[in-house]
Amino acid sequence: xVVASGPVNSTGVSAVIDVSRSSNLDGxxxxxxxxxxxxxxxxxxxxxxxxxxxxxxxAKRYLRSDADAADCFQDTFLAVFEGIDKFEQRSxxxxxxxxxxxxxxxxxxxxxxxxxxxxxxxxxPVFDENGDRVQSFAGVRSSDIGDSIDATQLKIIVRxxxxxxxxxxxxxxxxxxxxGHTTKQTAAILGISVTxxxxxxxxxxxxxxxxxxxxxxxxxxxxxx
Amino acid sequence: MLxxxxxxxxxxxxxxxxxxxxxxxxxxxxxxxxxxxxxxxRDYHRAIKLGQNAYDAPDEPVPNSVPEELIKAxxxxxxxx
Numbered sequence: 001x002v003v004a005s006g007p008v009n010s011t012g013v014s015a016v017i018d019v020s021r022s023s024n025l026d027g028x029x030x031x032x033x034x035x036x037x038x039x040x041x042x043x044x045x046x047x048x049x050x051x052x053x054x055x056x057x058x059a060k061r062y063l064r065s066d067a068d069a070a071d072c073f074q075d076t077f078l079a080v081f082e083g084i085d086k087f088e089q090r091s092x093x094x095x096x097x098x099x100x101x102x103x104x105x106x107x108x109x110x111x112x113x114x115x116x117x118x119x120x121x122x123x124x125p126v127f128d129e130n131g132d133r134v135q136s137f138a139g140v141r142s143s144d145i146g147d148s149i150d151a152t153q154l155k156i157i158v159r160x161x162x163x164x165x166x167x168x169x170x171x172x173x174x175x176x177x178x179x180g181h182t183t184k185q186t187a188a189i190l191g192i193s194v195t196x197x198x199x200x201x202x203x204x205x206x207x208x209x210x211x212x213x214x215x216x217x218x219x220x221x222x223x224x225x
Numbered sequence: 226m227l228x229x230x231x232x233x234x235x236x237x238x239x240x241x242x243x244x245x246x247x248x249x250x251x252x253x254x255x256x257x258x259x260x261x262x263x264x265x266x267r268d269y270h271r272a273i274k275l276g277q278n279a280y281d282a283p284d285e286p287v288p289n290s291v292p293e294e295l296i297k298a299x300x301x302x303x304x305x306x
Contacts, residue, residue: 041304048299052291061280070295077299125265131228133261158279177273178280183237198237205237209265209272216271 029093036084048077051097058098062105062174064163075104102179106190109167117166123207149219161211169204176201227255229262236266 032050035043055076059069079100087096126134149157162170175186176197187197227235232255238244239252256263 041300044303045296045300048296049291052296052299056291056295073291073295074299074302078302081303125229125233127228127230127233131230133229133233133259133265135261154275155279158275162276162279173276177276183241202233202237205269205273208276209269212272212275213268216268216275 026092032093033084033087033089044081047080047093051094052077054094054098055101058101059105061178062102062171063108068108072101072104072108075108076101079104102175102189106171109171117168120166120169120203120207123210124203125206149215154215154219157215158212161208161215164211165204165207169200169207172197172200173204173208177205226258227251229255229259232256232259232262236269240266240270 032043032047036047052073056069056073059072059076060066063069063072076097080097083100087093091099128134162173165173171190172186175181175189176183181189183197183201184194186201187194190197192200232239232252235244235248235252239249242249244252256266
């Protein structure tokens with residue numbers, strides 16, 4: 001696993017960003033980096049326009065409001081500008097920027113505390129005294145969009161359901177299942193043990209399964225096992 | 226044979242295929258023998274797939290998806306430094 005140090009942000013915390021899925025710099029990246037390090041204003045604009053959509057999309061995925069995503073956008077590029085001289089070129093610039101974006105999102109979520117932390121116990125599997133599974137999806141409502149549903153609507157519903165998860169679980173799910181980090185990498189990014197990451201991931205997935213159960217039944221959705 | 230609760234505890238590692246051979250076999254056997262857990266792991270796996278599909282190509286840039294004022298604000302931060 002290749003780990004790169006991100007820029008020191010305004011709080012003085014150095015971001016540790018995983019970039020193990022990255023590649024080395026290509027020609028475009030090299031040219032952009034040289035130009036950025038030369039301090040040319042036009043190159044900063046090029047950087048923001050090139051990676052801005054990716055940064056904003058990532059911020060909207062992790063954060064709950066557009067205002068937070070916009071603030072995160074600013075914080076990310078500020079950190080990128082400040083850290084460009086320390087960029088170690090172990091990954092593509094886009095991968096590095098994505099790592100910083102996720103880090104900025106996590107810092108923002110952490111700073112906001114646990115105000116979104118509602119219990120998910122009612123969405124988790126239930127076992128009887130013998131350890132046997134008891135079916136229970138009580139209280140999970142299907143979305144109100146009628147009987148037919150297309151792929152775009154389904155994506156929106158699934159995103160909404162993921163959004164309903166408390167941050168503690170939602171973030172692990174996003175890092176692990178959506179962004180494709182390993183459990184070990186997810187644990188490192190969040191500063192928690194691998195065991196804790198696995199537990200949170202399992203609870204997040206179990207809760208999401210409950211939340212999506214009505215949609216799966218309605219769709220008779222079939223996925224390859 | 227594993228109980229459903231014990232199987233549930235192994236589920237993340239089971240799906241990741243990270244269990245030792247014996248535990249993997251015990252989980253496989255449990256799924257074969259337990260209709261409830263077979264149904265649950267099927268839905269669990271579908272939920273993961275649905276989540277991934279909902280965010281497929283997450284980094285695909287959407288043209289003009291960033292408001293101009295956001296871009297300008299980011300650049301003005303840089304210039305003010």
